[in-house]
Amino acid sequence: MTPKGLSVTLVEPRYPVNLGQIARLLKNFGIERLYLVHPQVDMSVARIYASHASDILENAELVTLRQLRRKNDLLVATTAIAARKKSNVIRRAVRLEQVASHVRAAKSSSLVLGRDTTGLTNEEIKLCDLTVVVETGSRYKTLNIGHAAAIMLYVISRGQGNGLRGSSRRPRELFAKSFSELAASSRMPGHKLRNMPEIGKRIAAESRMTDRQLLLMSGVFRRAVGTIEELQGRTSKT
16 A cells, blocks of 8 residues: 555656656556646646546646655655766665655655656755666666656555554654764764765664654764764863
C-alpha cells in the first residue's frame, strides 16, 4: 500500500506526455498530491494523456522547492548520475529499497523528479534529504521520468510498514547543525569541513534515530563544543 503522506514533485516538466502519464501513475497508486515547480508544459495537452486522471492535474499545486521543503519531512531526489567520488556527498545514492523504507516511515514525503531532459541540478538535490538512482543494470542509466516514477512507486507500494515513525525535518536540521559545529570546533581541515552540514543531514535522514534521539545527540554535540571552547579559552590565557 502506498503511504498516505507521499506526494510526487516534478521540476520544470516540459513534455505533456510525461506529465499526463505521471498523473495516471498517481491515480493508479492512490496518490493525491502532485507538486509542480515552474512547469513549462501545455496543460491542456497533458490532460489528454492523463485520461481519467485529469483531476490530478487540475489539483496540482505550483510551488518552489523551498516551499516544498517546508511542507515535507522527507524529500527524495532522483538522478541518473550518482557520485563517483566520496566527496560528492549530495549524489551519494541510497538503494531504492532503503528509500522505500524511509518513505513508508515518514509522516510526509515527496519524490522529486527533475527536468525531462537534464534532471535535477546539484543545488536542487542539496535541498533534498536522500538521493536515489533507479538502477538499470546497463550502461544506459537514464530513464524517462515517467518510467522512473513508475518503478519507484511500485517498489514503495509493495513494502509493509514496520510501525516505526521516521524522524522530522527540524530535529534532523538541528542534528546537522550541531554536528557541523562540532567538526569546526575540532579544527577539521577546511576542505572537509565544507561537507559537514550536508553529511550531517544525510546521516540523520538515513539513520533510524527518532526525533528524541536526534535531539539528544544534538545536545551532546553542543555540550562538546562548549567544553572545547572553554578549554581553548583557558589555554589562550596561559
